[in-house]
Amino acid sequence: MNSSPAPAAPASVPYGTPDAPRIAVRGEAHLEADPEIARIGVTVSARGTDRRTALDDLTRRNAAALELIKSYGQAVEKLETGAFSLSPELTRHGRGERVRAYHGRVHLTAELTDFTALGELATRLADLELTRVDGPWWSLRPDSPVHRTARQQAVREAVQRAREYAEALDTTLTALVELADVGAEDARPVPFAPAPAMRSMAYGAAAPEEAAPLDLEPERQHVYARVNARFTMAPPRL
Structure with missing residues (x-):
């Protein structure tokens, strides 16, 4: 006995039907907020004609920088050591490979939440x-409530826009069909956006007297949220 094939599922209609017209809208939000974190980059350098001397100087200066940053306690939320390098500089003339000097560098990154201490620490x-x-580099936390507020505002704007379209046709919305972040269903990779360059604040030997703390004004942060939404509405009388 041959069984009859199962009925095929009805194909989805991307633009709705006369009995259930579909509205597609986009909701957007743009908020400004004060930063929550400031990040600075610190590069400690040393140079000497002897490898051991250059390394000892670099170790001493790195320890001094770390001790100074740690002395600010809870104002510093995160302190990390990045790249370390000690490389020879060869002479450009003469036969053979002769070392002219050794260059050493250590890169540190510090994140602060106390912006009052930021200017003083950066200056010292x-x-x-x-x-x-280098810095400061201002930002919000990844889990900042500002991001949630922006997403919710974008959704409310999408609903409001869809209602206005329905009201223009003298009808009402009946159901939400789809809600998605803009680009959430796009398989293409997101293009890389280079991070903004930090500003160089100082480079050189210690001054004879302690410098006055820098007055740093936090940079306002811009948060964007965009959603695509589709609704169905009651059939309008045209």
């Missing part, structure tokens, strides 16, 4: 011997 770091300070 920049006042250290052969130490460079």
Whole structure:
């Protein structure tokens, strides 16, 4: 006995039907907020004609920078050591490979939540011997409630826009069919956006007197949220 094939599932209609017209809208939100984190980059350098001397100087200066950053306690939320390098500089003339000098560098990154201490710490770091300070780089936390507020506002705008379209046709919305972040269903990779460059604050030997703290004004953060939404509505009388 041959069994009859199962009935095929009805194909989805992307633009709705006369009995259930579909509305597609986009909701957007743009918020401004004060930053929650400030990040600075610190590069400690050393140079010497002898490898051991250059390494000892680099170790001493790195320890001084770390001690200064840690002295600010809870104002510093995160402290990390990045790249370390000690490389020879060869002479450009003469036969053979002769070392002219050794260059050493250590890169540190510090994140602060106390912006009052930020200017003072950055100035004192920049006042250290052969130490460079880059920054500050302002940002929000990844789990900041500002992001949630922006997403919710974008959804409310999408609903409001769809209602206005329905009201223009003298009808009402009946159901939400789809809600998605813009680009959530796009398989293409997101293009890389280079991070904004940090500003160089200082580089050189220690000053004879302690410098006055820098007055740093936090940079306002811009948060964007975009959603695509599709609704069905009651058939309008045209």
